[in-house]
Amino acid sequence: MARVPLFCYAGGCCNAPALLGSLATLNPTAWFLAPGEARGRSIPLSAATEIAEPVKLEPVKTYTGRPRVVIVGGGFGGLTAARSLKGVPVEVTLIDRRNHHLFQPLLYQVATASLSPADIAQPIREILRKQKNAKVVLGEVTRVEPEAKQVVLANGEAVPYDYLVLAAGARHSYFGKDEWETDAPGMKSLDDALALRSKILLAFEQAELAETEEERRALLTFVIIGGGPTGVELAGAISEIAHHSVAREFRNFNPATAKVILLEALPRILPMFPEKLSESAVKQLTEMGVTVRTGGMVTLIEPGVVHLGEDQIRAKTIIWAAGVAASPLGKTVGVPTDRAGRVPVTSTLQLEAHPEIFVIGDQASFTKSDGKPVPGVAPVATQEGHHAGVNIGLAVAGQPLLPFEYKDRGSMATIGRNRAIAQVGKYTFSGFPAWLAWNVVHVVNLNSFRNRLFVGLRWIWDYVNYKRGARLIE
Numbered sequence: 001m002a003r004v005p006l007f008c009y010a011g012g013c014c015n016a017p018a019l020l021g022s023l024a025t026l027n028p029t030a031w032f033l034a035p036g037e038a039r040g041r042s043i044p045l046s047a048a049t050e051i052a053e054p055v056k057l058e059p060v061k062t063y064t065g066r067p068r069v070v071i072v073g074g075g076f077g078g079l080t081a082a083r084s085l086k087g088v089p090v091e092v093t094l095i096d097r098r099n100h101h102l103f104q105p106l107l108y109q110v111a112t113a114s115l116s117p118a119d120i121a122q123p124i125r126e127i128l129r130k131q132k133n134a135k136v137v138l139g140e141v142t143r144v145e146p147e148a149k150q151v152v153l154a155n156g157e158a159v160p161y162d163y164l165v166l167a168a169g170a171r172h173s174y175f176g177k178d179e180w181e182t183d184a185p186g187m188k189s190l191d192d193a194l195a196l197r198s199k200i201l202l203a204f205e206q207a208e209l210a211e212t213e214e215e216r217r218a219l220l221t222f223v224i225i226g227g228g229p230t231g232v233e234l235a236g237a238i239s240e241i242a243h244h245s246v247a248r249e250f251r252n253f254n255p256a257t258a259k260v261i262l263l264e265a266l267p268r269i270l271p272m273f274p275e276k277l278s279e280s281a282v283k284q285l286t287e288m289g290v291t292v293r294t295g296g297m298v299t300l301i302e303p304g305v306v307h308l309g310e311d312q313i314r315a316k317t318i319i320w321a322a323g324v325a326a327s328p329l330g331k332t333v334g335v336p337t338d339r340a341g342r343v344p345v346t347s348t349l350q351l352e353a354h355p356e357i358f359v360i361g362d363q364a365s366f367t368k369s370d371g372k373p374v375p376g377v378a379p380v381a382t383q384e385g386h387h388a389g390v391n392i393g394l395a396v397a398g399q400p401l402l403p404f405e406y407k408d409r410g411s412m413a414t415i416g417r418n419r420a421i422a423q424v425g426k427y428t429f430s431g432f433p434a435w436l437a438w439n440v441v442h443v444v445n446l447n448s449f450r451n452r453l454f455v456g457l458r459w460i461w462d463y464v465n466y467k468r469g470a471r472l473i474e
């Protein structure tokens with residue numbers, strides 16, 4: 001079919017059939033959830049149609065008659081697993097070291113002063129309050145003891161299980177250069193995002209007081225390492241702060257002179273997208289004043305300096321968005337993990353050696369039937385969480401388990417105001433339609449009605465006013 005350009009925006013073009021087709025398939029709720037699943041509702045077990053390879057998993061009978069399911073992690077995967085066990089005759093204990101579920105895809109908006117922490121987080125206890133077979137424990141799991149069938153908390157307490165779901169996610173990886181973390185912090189938690197927010201806003205305040213031009217230049221240079229979605233989002237947002245949010249507020253310098261540099265070691269940014277969308281993203285970022293440098297490896301990070309081989313960039317704000325490694329908890333289950341610390345699982349999301357242990361989300365290494373690994377994204381964790389819950393229900397009922405199939409509904413990355421890229425099936429689009437779709441998908445997938453309402457209203461307000469509502473330095 002010939003592609004007829006209909007809309008041409010700053011970042012790229014899209015055509016009418018593509019756009020209509022894309023939006024028609026764009027079911028924002030489905031973006032993060034598995035088919036048949038809705039918030040707090042589980043798939044009936046009779047939905048089982050396909051049988052996986054035989055799994056040796058006998059139904060467990062405890063003295064209460066209800067098997068104990070322990071879930072480690074209340075992120076996308078763990079929380080969905082817990083919800084999908086609603087109504088199943090098991091006792092669910094969800095353990096998390098934080099009291100809240102965090103919507104990580106919008107963390108960068110906290111770091112760049114658009115949203116406040118409570119807009120993207122909700123107490124896990126509150127989310128599960130109506131689920132009678134679930135209880136929540138605030139605690140850090142330090143290890144799994146598969147032979148004893150228990151997890152051990154930081155306070156030494158052991159929590160026994162009949163089925164275990166490991167969903168402890170991932171953290172930053174500095175590829176063996178952990179000493180870089182002090183000078184180039186990453187962003188994984190609300191604390192990280194708030195620290196970054198202060199760092200970014202403080203740089204502008206200090207630039208106002210800078211005594212030399214050289215000092216001011218370093219304060220107004222922001223380097224983001226890693227050209228994945230998070231790096232791109234941060235670069236775009238910091239550029240918008242400089243050009244719009246704090247414009248005309250300083251007397252000794254023009255904030256629009258700030259330099260935002262995005263570094264990527266690979267030949268192109270957003271390598272998980274088709275090449276033409278990566279090119280579109282570079283174009284959109286460049287139009288916003290971001291310098292994109294690809295194909296160069298960071299060789300050293302020192303206080304205020306990033307080294308790229310011989311080249312040096314002086315910057316007071318350096319942000320790491322380059323790599324993740326799975327939670328170290330995976331190393332305690334006694335099976336070899338992959339290079340990123342992920343635990344290999346069977347087609348039914350179990351451990352081969354311990355079929356009563358399910359591993360999901362960023363902690364798991366799952367290979368699709370086409371031989372490709374699933375990506376470390378929220379929809380994978382959510383779908384796997386749901387599937388693990390369904391499989392535990394099947395095991396409890398003495399039925400064979402089902403193999404997991406990831407339903408890829410597309411990907412999108414936002415860049416800034418009216419700018420984004422998206423891929424839905426074979427359709428790609430960028431600029432305003434992608435940006436609008438990104439906003440709808442993200443607001444709809446927030447956990448509570450309060451957050452959906454507040455974030456939606458705040459985005460509309462900020463869009464109209466070119467402002468950021470959470471510009472607080474702590």
Ligand SMILES: Cc1cc2nc3c(=O)[nH]c(=O)nc-3n(C[C@H](O)[C@H](O)[C@H](O)COP(=O)(O)OP(=O)(O)OC[C@H]3O[C@@H](n4cnc5c(N)ncnc54)[C@H](O)[C@@H]3O)c2cc1C
Nearest residue numbers: 073075076077097104105141168169361362376377378381
């Ligand atoms: C900044 C950022 C932006 C992202 N943007 C996107 C995006 O736009 N789209 C997208 O699809 N994906 C995005 N991702 C990836 C996505 O958030 C993850 O793939 C997803 O969160 C994985 O879900 P999970 O359940 O495996 O882990 P998580 O959601 O990370 O949850 C893990 C949970 O386990 C808890 N935990 C960890 N260790 C322990 C322990 N030892 N004891 C007890 N509890 C523990 C944690 O507190 C956490 O609540 C982003 C990630 C980050 C960090």
